[in-house]
Structure formats: structure tokens, C-alpha cells
Amino acid sequence: MISGAAQADVGVLVISARKGEFETGYERGGQTREHVQLAKTLGLSKLFVVVNKMDDPTVNWSKERYDEIESKMVPFLRSSGYNVKKDVQFLPISGLLGSNMKMRLDEHMPLLEWACLFEVLDAVEIPPRDPKGPFRMPIIDKFKDMGTVVMGKVESGTMRKGDSLLVMPNKFKMHGWHAQVKVLVIYCDEDKAIHAGPGENLQVKLSGIEEEDILSGFVLCSVAKPIPTVTEFTAQLLILELLDNAIFTAGYKAVLHIHSVVEECEIVELLQQIDPKTRNP
Known part of the structure; x- marks a missing residue:
């Protein structure tokens, strides 16, 4: 998931609407929660949250269930650093039936205007790139x-x-x-x-x-502007969660992921604590 997300410009977070399955992924330590946090830290600023299995008998295209999932996800996405109004879009689909993927929904939830998945993906603005920058x-x-x-x-x-x-x-x-x-x-x-x-x-x-x-x-x-190689660097870290009984201090061993790098590393020194709201020490 990390190497895939590190190469992507846009994330599509697939959530199950089935009773019990959404809750399992959303609770602490669940995959939905983990993937949102990883996507944000890997630089995926735009996210499509696709609520799948809307055709499941426990859901049956229920707008109440869809709204419940959205209302639980929005505060969590916001706390993970996403601008929900600007950079997040929710969509109901059925992957099994192909509903609302290539064609817009008409027979389900008819009172609402839904864009389909391929439509929103085709409309994504390509992020700026620098063809004249160092290779x-x-x-x-x-x-x-x-x-x-x-x-x-x-x-x-x-x-x-x-x-x-x-x-x-x-x-x-x-x-x-x-x-x-x-x-x-x-x-x-x-x-x-x-x-x-x-x-x-x-x-x-x-x-x-x-x-x-x-x-x-x-x-x-x-060759003219090679990428620098280092054995030590100063980083600003946001600690999402630690293993049970772990203390984050000098000597803490971790695994570093940057684009396709996966490397063991060690914390040498804690320099200062930063207020997450003001971003000041």
C-alpha cells in the first residue's frame, strides 16, 4: 500500500457499507483508519471515499447508512489533516454490480445527484509538474x-x-x-x-x-544536479500511535518509508516539541 500510494496523485479509499465491516475498519487499529493516515503522510492530498457494497442486503442502498458512514468519516478525515470540503469527495457504489462506476445511478437514491466514479476521476486536475527541473x-x-x-x-x-x-x-x-x-x-x-x-x-x-x-x-x-545522499537528517514527525509500552526517545528504532525507500533507522536526539495547532515549538 505504501509503495503504491507514494507513486499516486489521488487516492481512492474503498469502504464497505455492510453492517459490521465498516465498523471493523474504522475502529482503532482498523485498516480504513490506517490507510487514511498513511495516504496523508505520503502526500496524497486529494481523496475519493468510495462507499462500496451499497447493494448488500444489510444496506439495500440505504441513504441513512450512507449518511452515517459519511458523518463518522468526516471528523476523522479532518483530524488526519484533510480539507474535507475541498479535497475529499464521497461516492456510493456497488463494485459487484458496477453501479455508479461507469454510469450514474438512476434507480437507486433517485432524489440525489451523484457523479459516478469514472466521471470524478476523469475530472481530476493533474498536479503541477516540472519537466525542466533536475531529473x-x-x-x-x-x-x-x-x-x-x-x-x-x-x-x-x-x-x-x-x-x-x-x-x-x-x-x-x-x-x-x-x-x-x-x-x-x-x-x-x-x-x-x-x-x-x-x-x-x-x-x-x-x-x-x-x-x-x-x-x-x-x-x-x-549528473549536473545529483540527489544528495545522507546518513543523518533532521525531521519533523507527527506521532499517530506507538506500540504498547513503547516510549519515543533517543535510541527508538523505526522503519523509514520515503517514496520506494524502506530503511531501518534510529532516533538520535529529540530536538523540540511542536504544537500541532500553531506549528510553533
């Missing part, structure tokens, strides 16, 4: 296929066939410079491309590096 493509996977192939989504900049780039972090240095890789082939949706810009999901065949020297989370980046 950045976090690598989510790699494999061998007559050479070294890496996969990922371009976050910034533009890549062309024949470009020289860096894979960072990079353990190979020659004459004080990091060893460069060359772009041999770019595949976009399994079709060969000459160039690709931000927002594209790509497979890229590289020369100058072996597949075993690349890990998920490495970044393919520009």
Missing part, C-alpha cells in the same frame, strides 16, 4: 533482461534516450566522480519512447551498472 526517478524495482532494467515513476525533469545519468547512492567513483550510467531504451506502457517527463511510469534499460548493484529506493538522477 529524479525513484527506483521501485529492477531486473535483468539483456542488460539492466529499472522501473519507477519520474517525479521531476525529463529523460531522453542516450542521456548520461547517475544512480544514487553510488559506491563506484572514478577520478573523484561517481560512475555514470547511460539510457539505452525507455519503455512507457510497454512501448518504446525517445523521451519521457514527470508523472510517467517507466521501464529504463541502462548500461554502466549491474542489476545487483541497485536496490529499491535508489534514485536515477541528473
Whole structure:
């Protein structure tokens, strides 16, 4: 879920309307609650909350049940940092029957105007991207296929066939410079491309590096403006919940997720506490 959400611009949170199933996901420690918090911290600012199984016998397209779910979710979404009026939209659907997915509802809940799922997805504004920025493509996977192939989504900049780039972090240095890789082939949706810009999901065949020297989370980046690599950094954290009996202090061990990086880390020092309302120390 984390690696998928880290590549997405918009989230679709699917909730079951069936009696008992929504409550299980919504209660403390439930998956609905967890996924909302993860989506927000991973940068998914826009969310479609899809209330599924509206056709279930325990629901039977009940507007009361739909309104109950929305009224419980709104305060939680707000407390998780979402601007509910601007960035969240609720939709009733039946995935089993395909109701309100491709075509608008007409026979169910007829007194209300519902947009269907595909409509709202097609109407989403594409977030601004920077095709002229420094090239950045976090690598989510790699494999061998007559050479070294890496996969990922371009976050910034533009890549062309024949470009020289860096894979960072990079353990190979020659004459004080990091060893460069060359772009041999770019595949976009399994079709060969000459160039690709931000927002594209790509497979890229590289020369100058072996597949075993690349890990998920490495970044393919520009030579002129390589991405910095660090072993320590200062972070601002929002603590959602801790394991039972755990104390968050120097020496606390955790797992860090950034785009496709999954890395064990340790808290070295707590610098200051920040008021979540004022954002001041």
C-alpha cells in the first residue's frame, strides 16, 4: 500500500457499507483508519471515499447508512489533516454490480445527484509538474533482461534516450566522480519512447551498472544536479500511535518509508516539541 500510494496523485479509499465491516475498519487499529493516515503522510492530498457494497442486503442502498458512514468519516478525515470540503469527495457504489462506476445511478437514491466514479476521476486536475527541473526517478524495482532494467515513476525533469545519468547512492567513483550510467531504451506502457517527463511510469534499460548493484529506493538522477545522499537528517514527525509500552526517545528504532525507500533507522536526539495547532515549538 505504501509503495503504491507514494507513486499516486489521488487516492481512492474503498469502504464497505455492510453492517459490521465498516465498523471493523474504522475502529482503532482498523485498516480504513490506517490507510487514511498513511495516504496523508505520503502526500496524497486529494481523496475519493468510495462507499462500496451499497447493494448488500444489510444496506439495500440505504441513504441513512450512507449518511452515517459519511458523518463518522468526516471528523476523522479532518483530524488526519484533510480539507474535507475541498479535497475529499464521497461516492456510493456497488463494485459487484458496477453501479455508479461507469454510469450514474438512476434507480437507486433517485432524489440525489451523484457523479459516478469514472466521471470524478476523469475530472481530476493533474498536479503541477516540472519537466525542466533536475531529473529524479525513484527506483521501485529492477531486473535483468539483456542488460539492466529499472522501473519507477519520474517525479521531476525529463529523460531522453542516450542521456548520461547517475544512480544514487553510488559506491563506484572514478577520478573523484561517481560512475555514470547511460539510457539505452525507455519503455512507457510497454512501448518504446525517445523521451519521457514527470508523472510517467517507466521501464529504463541502462548500461554502466549491474542489476545487483541497485536496490529499491535508489534514485536515477541528473549528473549536473545529483540527489544528495545522507546518513543523518533532521525531521519533523507527527506521532499517530506507538506500540504498547513503547516510549519515543533517543535510541527508538523505526522503519523509514520515503517514496520506494524502506530503511531501518534510529532516533538520535529529540530536538523540540511542536504544537500541532500553531506549528510553533
